[in-house]
Amino acid sequence: RAKASIATDACFYEEEMDKTVRLRRRMVKELRTAIDRGEFSLHWQVQESVGTGAITGYEALLRWTRADGSSVSPANFIPLAEQSGLILAIGEWVLRTACATAASWAEPHRIAVNLSPVQLGHVDLPRLVQQVLLDTGLSPARLELEITETAMIADPVRTIHILRQLKAIGVSVAMDDFGTGYSSLSTLRSFPFDKIKLDRSFMAELNGAPQSAAIVRAVLTLGESLDIPVLAEGVETPEQLAFLREQGCDEAQGYLLGRPGPLPVRGRDGPERLAG
Numbered sequence: 001r002a003k004a005s006i007a008t009d010a011c012f013y014e015e016e017m018d019k020t021v022r023l024r025r026r027m028v029k030e031l032r033t034a035i036d037r038g039e040f041s042l043h044w045q046v047q048e049s050v051g052t053g054a055i056t057g058y059e060a061l062l063r064w065t066r067a068d069g070s071s072v073s074p075a076n077f078i079p080l081a082e083q084s085g086l087i088l089a090i091g092e093w094v095l096r097t098a099c100a101t102a103a104s105w106a107e108p109h110r111i112a113v114n115l116s117p118v119q120l121g122h123v124d125l126p127r128l129v130q131q132v133l134l135d136t137g138l139s140p141a142r143l144e145l146e147i148t149e150t151a152m153i154a155d156p157v158r159t160i161h162i163l164r165q166l167k168a169i170g171v172s173v174a175m176d177d178f179g180t181g182y183s184s185l186s187t188l189r190s191f192p193f194d195k196i197k198l199d200r201s202f203m204a205e206l207n208g209a210p211q212s213a214a215i216v217r218a219v220l221t222l223g224e225s226l227d228i229p230v231l232a233e234g235v236e237t238p239e240q241l242a243f244l245r246e247q248g249c250d251e252a253q254g255y256l257l258g259r260p261g262p263l264p265v266r267g268r269d270g271p272e273r274l275a276g
């Protein structure tokens with residue numbers, strides 16, 4: 001009887017696997033036509049100076065709403081887009097749309113655009129970026145590109161070369177989700193980053209795990225000694241912001257300051273902000 005039950009479990013497991021594979025295939029198929037159908041849009045999330053509260057920029061975050069009105073999180077579809085190679089077309093759409101949109105804003109805020117490591121490996125990025133800036137008229141100084149540690153590990157020599165070319169154009173580069181991968185002091189030193197974005201998991205753990213406060217302090221010290229500003233992601237509470245201010249963190253981003261939305265507006269404007 002035990003044997004039969006194991007067989008049934010295995011069968012059930014296989015069926016579930018088939019279902020997952022089918023769902024993923026369907027999603028890739030839908031992703032393939034998403035650009036043409038106009039199903040992508042960008043949301044913007046404010047970034048600000050911890051010391052002064054001044055707006056320092058807006059991060060562009062990709063949103064996918066399918067024809068039936070359902071939306072899929074980028075955390076779910078970006079990996080699929082990367083595996084299928086579709087990220088190259090999608091990433092170019094994001095870059096163009098972000099730059100064109102920002103160029104039309106009344107206020108010349110800086111924007112941050114996420115790049116996939118796949119884009120770094122397969123496209124002549126410096127050329128693409130230069131072309132997009134030319135086409136949209138956005139000043140290079142207004143564009144920051146966010147790159148995660150994965151890109152550095154995959155091909156460090158090539159990545160350093162690309163980053164240098166990008167910086168020569170006049171755009172800046174930020175290391176995204178810092179602390180979740182394998183980068184060390186020497187990694188940071190050898191890559192010409194203009195900003196370190198501390199992963200939001202450290203903010204989330206600030207109250208619970210005492211080591212998190214120590215890690216945040218260590219990263220701030222690291223940034224200070226390398227002369228690279230640090231932005232803390234995922235700031236949700238006034239207590240977290242107060243801690244960052246106390247520790248001398250440069251910039252912050254998170255639901256407390258503003259949720260991502262279709263327009264570049266700050267979430268804290270209004271009476272509460274003035275009171276706080």
Ligand code: C2E
Nearest residue numbers: 061062074075078094114115116234235236253254255260
């Ligand atoms: P990311 O680049 O680290 O972006 C920050 C993510 O944290 C966003 O999730 C944002 O909505 C979320 N977030 C911001 N503040 C808070 C907060 O206070 N609390 C919490 N819990 N979350 C907060 P989102 O938009 O779902 O994007 C997830 C990831 O998908 C991004 O992480 C980025 O890695 C990727 N992604 C988004 N748009 C693009 C894109 O255009 N291209 C590429 N290659 N990746 C993208």
Ligand code: MG
Nearest residue numbers: 059114146176
């Ligand atoms: Mg990012």
Ligand code: MG
Nearest residue numbers: 176177197233
């Ligand atoms: Mg991040």
Ligand code: MG
Nearest residue numbers: 176177199200
């Ligand atoms: Mg992230």
